[in-house]
Amino acid sequence: MTNLSSIRDHISSSQKNESVDIILADDIMKLTGLGVDSIVGLTKRLSKLPIKKDIVLNVLDFDDTLYSRFNQLQEPIFQDNRGSEGNRVIRQIGIDNFVNKFYKKTGAVIKLLRILENQNHNHRSIILTAGEMDLQKLKCEAVGIAGNKPKVVVVKESKSKPMKMLLEILESGYIPGKIIVYEDRPEFFLGSNGKTLAKMLGIEIVVDHIFLEQDDTTKIARIDQNIF
Template identity: 40%
Template sequence: MQKLRGLNDRIVSSITHEPLNKLLHPVSVFSKNIGDLLSLGERLSRLDYRAESTLNVVDFDDTLYSRYEQLQLKGFQDNRGEMGNKFVRENFGFRKFIEKFYSRSRAVEKILGVVESQTETHTSLILTAGMQDLQELKVDSLDICRESVALITVDFALKKPLELIKYIIDTLKYVPGKIIIYEDKPECFEGEMQSIRQLLPKTEIVVDKVFLNPPGMMKQIHSIEQNIYKV
C-alpha cells in the first residue's frame, strides 16, 4: 500500500497537473486502474473543446418515464433489480410488458423535449441502468430516434460516470462546454464529481435531480432541484 501511495504522489494528471490521488475517490470506478485513468485524461486532452455545445445526459426510469403505475403491482414491489426483470419475464414477457406499460404518450413531456432537442449545439444521451434488451425496448416504445439520440445501458448505476467519459471520447469526439445530467437518483454521480470535473476542467457540469408527479400527473415534473453538486 505504501508503494501505491508513492506512485500516486509521482504521477500527475495530464490535464490538471495535480497529484493523481486527488482524482481518486475511495470507491471510484475511475480508480480501479491508474493507467486507465491517465489514458482517459490524455485522450480527452486531444479532443476539440466546443464552448458553445451542450450535452444533455438523461436517465430513463423515473426521469424520462414514470414507473409509478408498475410499482403499484405487488409483484414489482416485492421484486426489484434483477428479480424485477425475472418477474417481468415470467409473468409478461418483455414485449407484452412494454405493450402494457409503455407508450410515447405517457412519457414525461418536459424531459422528452430535452432528449429530442437535437441541434448543432445540443446533443442528448440516454444513460440508464438495467438489462440492455429491456431498456432498448423501453426507449423504442417512445419512438425516440436512436440514430440521433444515443442509448447506453449499464448493469449498475455507479458505472454511469465512467461510461459518460467513454461516450465523450469514443462517440461525441469533442469536449462539450456544458453537460446537464437529469436524474431521479443522482447519487451515482456524487462520488465521482471531483474526478469528472478534473477530467473535464473547462466544462460546466450541472446535475439536476428530477422529482416526478404522483398518479394522474405522471407525465409532468413535480420539481427539479437544480445543480445539486455545485463547485
C-alpha cells in the same frame, strides 16, 4: 506498475499544485474503478480533445426520470418482486408484453422528452440508463426514442454511469462546453464524483435531481440543481 505521482503530467495542465494532482488521481480511481495505468491513459486521451464551448451535452436517465414506473409498481406482482426478482417476472410475462402494457410515448415526462426531440448542432442528448440491455432499449423504442438520435447507452449498474459518460465523450471526439445530467437518483454524479468529473473535463457540470409529480407523472414537481 505506475504509481500515483506519475499521473501528475497526465491529468490537467491547469493543475499546478502537485498535491492536488495526486488527490485528483485518487478521486479518479474511486470514480472509475480503474487502475493507475488506465487512469494515465484515460486522462491523456481526454487532454487531447478540444472543448467545444458552444455545445451542451444532455445526459438523461430513463427509469423514473424520463419515464415513471409508478403504474408498473402498483401491480401486486411487482410490489412483491423488486430488483432482480422483478426482472425475472418480466421475463416470465414476456418482454414485449411487458413493454406494450406499461410504456408509451404519452407517458413520458413532457419537459425531458422535448429536450431529446429538440436536438440541434448546439444541443446533443444521450440516454444513459442502467439495467438489462434488451429491456432498456425496448422501453426507449416504445416511447419513441430509437436509433442514434438520441443515442441510447445501457450499463449494468448505475455506479458505472460516470465512467460510461467519459467513454461516450471520448468517442464523440470532443468535450462539450457544458454537461447537464438529469437523474432521479443522481448520487453517482454528486459530491466528490461531480467535482472530479468537472476537473477532469475542465468544464461546468450541472446535475439536475428530478422529482416527478405524484398525480401526473408526465410532469416534474421540482428539480434540485447541483453545479460543479
